[in-house]
Amino acid sequence: MQRIPVAGPWITEKEIQYVTDAVTNAWYGNANMFHERFEKAFAAYVGRKYAIALPSCTSALHLALLASGAGIDDEVIVPDATWIATSAPVSYVGATPVFADIDSHSWCLDAGSLEANITPKTKAVIVVNLYGNMPDMDAILEIARRHGIAVIEDAAESIGSEYKGRKAGSFGLASAFSFHGSKTLTTGEGGMLLADDEDVHQRCLFLRDHGRAPGEKQFWNTAVAHKYKMSSMQAALGLAQLERIEELVERKRQIFSWYQEALADTEDIVLNSEAPGVKNTYWMVTAVLDAKMGWTKERLIAAMAERAIDCRPFFYPLSSLPAYEHLEQAAVAHSRNTIAYGISPYAINLPSGLNLTQAHVERVVDSLKALLRNGPYDAKL
Numbered sequence: 001m002q003r004i005p006v007a008g009p010w011i012t013e014k015e016i017q018y019v020t021d022a023v024t025n026a027w028y029g030n031a032n033m034f035h036e037r038f039e040k041a042f043a044a045y046v047g048r049k050y051a052i053a054l055p056s057c058t059s060a061l062h063l064a065l066l067a068s069g070a071g072i073d074d075e076v077i078v079p080d081a082t083w084i085a086t087s088a089p090v091s092y093v094g095a096t097p098v099f100a101d102i103d104s105h106s107w108c109l110d111a112g113s114l115e116a117n118i119t120p121k122t123k124a125v126i127v128v129n130l131y132g133n134m135p136d137m138d139a140i141l142e143i144a145r146r147h148g149i150a151v152i153e154d155a156a157e158s159i160g161s162e163y164k165g166r167k168a169g170s171f172g173l174a175s176a177f178s179f180h181g182s183k184t185l186t187t188g189e190g191g192m193l194l195a196d197d198e199d200v201h202q203r204c205l206f207l208r209d210h211g212r213a214p215g216e217k218q219f220w221n222t223a224v225a226h227k228y229k230m231s232s233m234q235a236a237l238g239l240a241q242l243e244r245i246e247e248l249v250e251r252k253r254q255i256f257s258w259y260q261e262a263l264a265d266t267e268d269i270v271l272n273s274e275a276p277g278v279k280n281t282y283w284m285v286t287a288v289l290d291a292k293m294g295w296t297k298e299r300l301i302a303a304m305a306e307r308a309i310d311c312r313p314f315f316y317p318l319s320s321l322p323a324y325e326h327l328e329q330a331a332v333a334h335s336r337n338t339i340a341y342g343i344s345p346y347a348i349n350l351p352s353g354l355n356l357t358q359a360h361v362e363r364v365v366d367s368l369k370a371l372l373r374n375g376p377y378d379a380k381l
């Protein structure tokens with residue numbers, strides 16, 4: 001039986017042509033020809049002034065935090081349900097992550113929990129557009145403005161999503177996208193940092209090139225900084241994907257609608273939501289099971305894997321990870337973040353790769369339904 005992967009890209013002849021062009025021609029004086037086109041087109045697509053192509057979203061978040069001025073003795077609020085790439089850069093700059101709860105519908109940062117976690121040490125908040133959904137941006141921006149804290153948007157999973165007509169990645173001081181191989185738009189590995197403020201942009205250009213502003217004296221560095229660059233082959237791949245972004249996003253929404261249709265008669269499963277005014281691009285179709293069904297995510301993923309279907313666990317709350325067990329406030333978050341802790345044990349990401357067909361989705365759903373009907377069987381997991 002053919003294995004169904006959990007994620008994967010949609011690559012066409014266009015991508016192959018652009019990458020071939022880059023590997024053949026983007027050297028010497030032409031080394032940046034694809035970066036310039038990719039960055040300009042990406043900024044225009046999202047509706048930002050500036051874009052910088054980078055090796056990852058993690059590096060983009062690192063630069064954004066440095067530009068926000070967050071450092072030692074500062075706190076940066078992050079949602080408790082996300083990939084550690086959101087919070088790791090907080091530690092890179094010497095600040096402390098503070099884990100706020102998520103909203104029960106969007107699974108993104110809860111505005112009330114954000115406000116409750118603000119202290120005099122809070123320097124910034126990183127909002128995450130989880131699985132392509134959008135948080136309540138109006139409320140979050142208003143709270144951040146009132147308390148004078150910077151907003152950084154982790155848009156890693158949300159290319160093409162919208163909040164009240166504005167594209168994901170257009171909010172706050174800076175925003176970051178991921179082009180990891182699992183993402184809707186991929187460059188294999190890669191990321192993009194976006195901003196509207198000229199000073200923020202210039203600061204990030206300086207910090208990503210070993211402490212040297214573009215055009216400055218060669219091999220003459222005025223600070224110890226970072227080396228965060230994307231290759232021209234990746235930029236070419238990204239440009240080709242961006243030129244196809246409408247069909248990539250449409251395919252993601254179609255995959256979600258196939259699941260929605262196939263699971264319409266199934267009670268006790270909640271799929272990704274889409275609030276009025278939000279366009280969700282469903283990066284990962286996610287099923288939250290009712291706890292009373294007796295299935296944990298680990299058990300269900302193992303059972304699906306036996307049927308040659310790869311799923312992923314919903315993110316473990318960051319505050320539950322061994323990486324953060326030394327943080328006093330991780331223990332506090334553990335008892336306080338009831339939504340993140342309530343959803344995470346019972347939720348899985350279903351196969352959402354761009355090469356999925358409706359027949360694949362039906363196979364996934366048939367397996368899921370059969371498992372749920374028969375109940376959990378392997379008490380060891």
Ligand SMILES: Cc1ncc(COP(=O)(O)O)c(C=O)c1O
Nearest residue numbers: 056057058083085086156178180
């Ligand atoms: C929410 C979120 N933030 C950040 C990242 C980091 O992206 P990258 O792997 O490009 O550094 C990811 C990647 O999976 C992510 O899902």
